[in-house]
Amino acid sequence: MKIFRTHALVCSGAQCLSAGGNNFKDALSAEINSAGLQDEVQIVETGCMGSCEMGPMMVVYPEGTVYIKLVPSDAAEIVKEHFLKGRPVKRLMWNASGKEFPTLSEIPFFAKQTKLVLRNCGIINPENIEEYIANDGYLALGKVLTSMKPQEVVDEIKKSGLRGRGGAGFLTGLKWGYVASQQSGDKYVICNADEGDPGAYMDRSVLESDPHTLLEGMIIAGYAVGAIKGYIYVRAEYPLAVKRVALALKHARAFGLLGSNILNSGFSFDIAIRMGAGAFVCGEETALINSIEGKRGEPRKKPPYPSTAGLFDKPTLINNVETFANVPVIIHKGAQFFKKIGTATSPGTKVFSLAGKVNTTGLIEVPLGITLREIVFDIGGGIPEGHSFKGALIGGPSGGVVPAEHLDIAIDYESLDSIGTIMGSGGLIIMDETSCMVDIAKFFLKFTVEESCGKCTPCREGTPQMLKILQRITSGEGMPGDIENLERTGRIISRTSLCGLGQSASNPVLSTIRFFKNEYESHINEKKCPSSVCDMKPKAMENKNGKKIRVRKIA
Amino acid sequence: MEKIKSLEDLKNLRDKAKETLRTRSGDVKVTIFASMGTVGIAAGAREVLKMIISELEKRNFSDVEIIEGGSLGLDVEEPVLTIERAGTKITYGKVTPEMAKQIVIQHVINGQPIGEYVIARSKK
Numbered sequence: 001m002k003i004f005r006t007h008a009l010v011c012s013g014a015q016c017l018s019a020g021g022n023n024f025k026d027a028l029s030a031e032i033n034s035a036g037l038q039d040e041v042q043i044v045e046t047g048c049m050g051s052c053e054m055g056p057m058m059v060v061y062p063e064g065t066v067y068i069k070l071v072p073s074d075a076a077e078i079v080k081e082h083f084l085k086g087r088p089v090k091r092l093m094w095n096a097s098g099k100e101f102p103t104l105s106e107i108p109f110f111a112k113q114t115k116l117v118l119r120n121c122g123i124i125n126p127e128n129i130e131e132y133i134a135n136d137g138y139l140a141l142g143k144v145l146t147s148m149k150p151q152e153v154v155d156e157i158k159k160s161g162l163r164g165r166g167g168a169g170f171l172t173g174l175k176w177g178y179v180a181s182q183q184s185g186d187k188y189v190i191c192n193a194d195e196g197d198p199g200a201y202m203d204r205s206v207l208e209s210d211p212h213t214l215l216e217g218m219i220i221a222g223y224a225v226g227a228i229k230g231y232i233y234v235r236a237e238y239p240l241a242v243k244r245v246a247l248a249l250k251h252a253r254a255f256g257l258l259g260s261n262i263l264n265s266g267f268s269f270d271i272a273i274r275m276g277a278g279a280f281v282c283g284e285e286t287a288l289i290n291s292i293e294g295k296r297g298e299p300r301k302k303p304p305y306p307s308t309a310g311l312f313d314k315p316t317l318i319n320n321v322e323t324f325a326n327v328p329v330i331i332h333k334g335a336q337f338f339k340k341i342g343t344a345t346s347p348g349t350k351v352f353s354l355a356g357k358v359n360t361t362g363l364i365e366v367p368l369g370i371t372l373r374e375i376v377f378d379i380g381g382g383i384p385e386g387h388s389f390k391g392a393l394i395g396g397p398s399g400g401v402v403p404a405e406h407l408d409i410a411i412d413y414e415s416l417d418s419i420g421t422i423m424g425s426g427g428l429i430i431m432d433e434t435s436c437m438v439d440i441a442k443f444f445l446k447f448t449v450e451e452s453c454g455k456c457t458p459c460r461e462g463t464p465q466m467l468k469i470l471q472r473i474t475s476g477e478g479m480p481g482d483i484e485n486l487e488r489t490g491r492i493i494s495r496t497s498l499c500g501l502g503q504s505a506s507n508p509v510l511s512t513i514r515f516f517k518n519e520y521e522s523h524i525n526e527k528k529c530p531s532s533v534c535d536m537k538p539k540a541m542e543n544k545n546g547k548k549i550r551v552r553k554i555a
Numbered sequence: 556m557e558k559i560k561s562l563e564d565l566k567n568l569r570d571k572a573k574e575t576l577r578t579r580s581g582d583v584k585v586t587i588f589a590s591m592g593t594v595g596i597a598a599g600a601r602e603v604l605k606m607i608i609s610e611l612e613k614r615n616f617s618d619v620e621i622i623e624g625g626s627l628g629l630d631v632e633e634p635v636l637t638i639e640r641a642g643t644k645i646t647y648g649k650v651t652p653e654m655a656k657q658i659v660i661q662h663v664i665n666g667q668p669i670g671e672y673v674i675a676r677s678k679k
């Protein structure tokens with residue numbers, strides 16, 4: 001057996017790679033070789049470590065030293081000082097809370113997180129199945145196949161209270177039960193990895209960093225509902241994710257964990273990848289099913305629901321990546337363990353991609369029930385450049401805004417629902433007083449107008465009308481009655497659209513009107529954008545201290 | 556790769572694979588501190604370290620982490636090696652590769668410090 005005294009875990013998530021992580025890794029590898037340390041120091045390419053803004057990142061064990069923002073020319077110094085002489089290179093380390101040599105758990109960004117779904121992300125090599133197995137991977141599958149009846153698996157998921165992480169929060173156990181109860185020989189399991197919410201990348205990270213956890217969850221689901229085959233529907237814009245999932249499938253088959261007669265149990269199940277072209281509507285489950293069948297990606301009328309007549313008109317279980325990723329944990333550690341995390345009706349954790357005006361952006365996993373304040377200020381490190389928190393957009397183009405007065409709201413399904421927003425799939429964008437709420441609403445509505453598939457009239461014709469009004473308001477030509485018009489049109493579209501896309505398209509508008517009506521009014525009545533974002537160009541705003549606030553456009 | 560045929564096989568594979576990841580868990584029985592200051596290296600600390608790794612490998616012992624440190628200030632005793640096991644730290648001085656080999660076998664793996672090489676001892 002090969003022992004390495006030092007493990008250098010280099011983040012190879014897509015963000016870190018695009019920030020130049022690959023070049024750093026190559027340089028590091030060259031330096032290690034030229035110092036003759038190749039038998040002592042092992043480079044491990046991991047998936048996303050979460051704090052993407054700090055990338056390219058590397059964690060060195062056994063010390064647990066965290067290096068950030070690495071460039072190829074740093075490699076020589078790290079090898080010479082740290083790997084050879086045991087002196088961590090201070091200038092490259094994450095400078096956190098005055099700690100001289102902080103490890104991951106001492107950095108506030110990581111300290112408040114609870115990692116179930118991302119438990120392996122950034123810790124194992126996603127292209128090495130044995131590292132997944134080392135951390136108890138596929139043991140849940142082994143347990144299910146050797147000691148549980150399919151119905152017992154469904155019951156365990158029901159007991160856990162897990163809710164779908166794709167957006168709507170539907171009870172996963174209930175859904176599994178529906179599909180399991182269908183009398184049909186051919187049933188399917190689909191993993192929804194379309195992830196169309198702009199700016200969100202939770203699912204991509206799981207696929208890139210720990211693909212086997214998804215496969216394990218899907219195989220367990222296949223056994224529980226009695227399916228013969230699974231499909232992973234992933235957008236073609238995720239090439240690294242596709243590559244790593246394909247490799248994981250190959251390895252799982254070679255190890256006898258996927259394919260025919262898994263672990264000699266008599267249960268057979270295989271999984272294939274289907275790539276989508278990146279339309280937002282194809283994340284909607286029935287449109288997704290059409291797309292897999294080779295048809296136009298347009299939603300179907302419901303009922304029948306996929307659980308009775310889905311893919312190829314057969315009973316189909318469709319869940320989100322993160323939902324499946326929770327399954328091995330629940331089976332391995334038990335529903336009781338899972339329920340201890342989170343709240344009574346929203347158990348477990350949720351992964352968010354934290355973006356916008358916070359000091360530390362990145363991928364976080366938090367127990368449900370955590371407050372927004374903790375996310376923004378403890379994990380995200382607060383608002384940069386002395387600005388103040390104005391609101392958080394949660395749920396992307398289908399979601400709404402949480403204003404500053406609700407900063408202490410618990411992040412769970414019911415609480416968010418009570419103020420007119422949704423959990424969504426994990427997009428979380430923080431805004432400060434330089435963000436214009438009308439402009440944000442316009443941004444998301446423009447997205448839905450472009451992504452509307454055109455099948456039903458309210459969504460196809462209604463959303464452009466709302467966008468027209470918003471464009472008018474933000475260019476200083478708003479008229480009295482515009483707000484009421486937006487509200488009325490929005491409500492009609494919500495009630496009459498065929499699928500969730502139209503039904504939720506007006507949420508960002510309605511929610512910003514609810515909490516920031518005064519901003520709409522000053523655009524319309526005073527022809528002024530209070531945050532100086534919109535093109536009407538009033539004079540730059542001054543804050544309490546009389547400081548000019550830089551006008552920032554949303555990225 | 557041979558297919559895994561039972562839960563037992565899977566668990567065996569897990570146990571084997573776990574060993575290779577131990578360094579990342581911080582959950583080990585023995586910690587070896589190797590003093591790698593300039594003086595240490597000049598006195599042969601690299602050769603000592605290499606011997607330790609190859610001996611651990613030969614004996615399949617992975618319940619250990621190796622931490623490189625700077626000099627303790629004991630330049631005359633370099634290469635200096637400290638072993639922490641069961642809450643006690645024992646420091647050896649003027650370690651040669653041959654001594655390192657004995658230290659791995661007797662102290663690191665079997666828990667018997669080698670008295671004649673010891674220069675300091677402390678409780679955690």
Ligand SMILES: Cc1cc2nc3c(=O)[nH]c(=O)nc-3n(C[C@H](O)[C@H](O)[C@H](O)COP(=O)(O)O)c2cc1C
Pocket residue numbers: 163164165166167168169170172192193194195196197280281282283284285286318319320321323425499500501
């Ligand atoms: C317009 C639209 C886009 C959607 N996009 C996604 C998506 O990208 N990923 C996802 O998992 N669910 C998406 N959904 C939700 C799915 O229709 C479905 O509810 C979900 O995949 C069910 O999985 P879950 O129960 O595990 O959450 C979308 C829904 C709508 C209406």
